[in-house]
Amino acid sequence: MMAENEHKEDSGTGVIPWNLTRWASDRVLVRLVLDSVQTIRPTAVRSFAPAGTNPQMMLTLLSYCYAVGIYGSQDIAWAARHNPTVRYICAHNYPDWQIIRWFRRRYRQQIKDCLASVIKQAWALKFDEAETDYGGYGWFEADLSEEIRTMVEAKLEVAVMMDRVAVEG
Numbered sequence: 001m002m003a004e005n006e007h008k009e010d011s012g013t014g015v016i017p018w019n020l021t022r023w024a025s026d027r028v029l030v031r032l033v034l035d036s037v038q039t040i041r042p043t044a045v046r047s048f049a050p051a052g053t054n055p056q057m058m059l060t061l062l063s064y065c066y067a068v069g070i071y072g073s074q075d076i077a078w079a080a081r082h083n084p085t086v087r088y089i090c091a092h093n094y095p096d097w098q099i100i101r102w103f104r105r106r107y108r109q110q111i112k113d114c115l116a117s118v119i120k121q122a123w124a125l126k127f128d129e130a131e132t133d134y135g136g137y138g139w140f141e142a143d144l145s146e147e148i149r150t151m152v153e154a155k156l157e158v159a160v161m162m163d164r165v166a167v168e169g
Contacts, residue, residue: 016119016151019069023126026068026085029118032125033064033089036117040110054093058103061089063114066155067122072162073100101163104156112152119148 020029037060065076065086077097079086095103104111123144 016123016147018155020067020119020122023122028125029067029122030064030085030089032118032121033060033067033114036063036114036121039117040114053095053099053103055103055107057090057093058095058100059107059110059114061086061095062100062104062111063118064089066111066115066159067118071155071159072166073097073104073159074166075162076100097166104159104163108156112156115152115155116148119151120144123148 017023024032037056040059061076061080065071065079070076070079070083070086074097076086077095077100080090080094081087
């Protein structure tokens with residue numbers, strides 16, 4: 001089973017890589033995801049969660065996995081047991097692929113919001129380190145926002161397609 005669906009040669013939708021580890025380390029990405037999850041209202045991911053499911057952990061798990069190029073629910077479930085960073089996020093609570101798939105469907109908007117925040121923060125870190133000055137360019141910020149929105153939509157569509165193939169396969 002392929003646990004990580006990295007597109008090393010593909011730069012994503014244009015300027016944003018499919019795998020954000022091209023811009024930041026795993027440790028930094030986990031921090032960015034945790035920071036982004038904190039911006040989501042807790043009540044937005046509490047209702048209707050299956051018993052034993054930690055919604056904050058699930059949001060962190062899916063946002064991190066999508067940020068690094070792990071999309072299929074079965075691949076994420078596998079990574080939760082075998083990938084050290086993903087295992088750390090799960091903290092000994094390993095969801096099965098059906099719960100992961102259910103969570104993605106139920107909390108799609110929250111995942112999109114969190115992932116967009118992670119990409120935006122990773123962008124800022126990448127270009128702040130390079131001392132690139134793009135502030136004050138409204139057109140650039142609008143283009144970047146559209147690029148991020150397009151990337152987030154594409155990542156979620158890949159996840160949906162991979163699950164569809166796995167279930168119907």
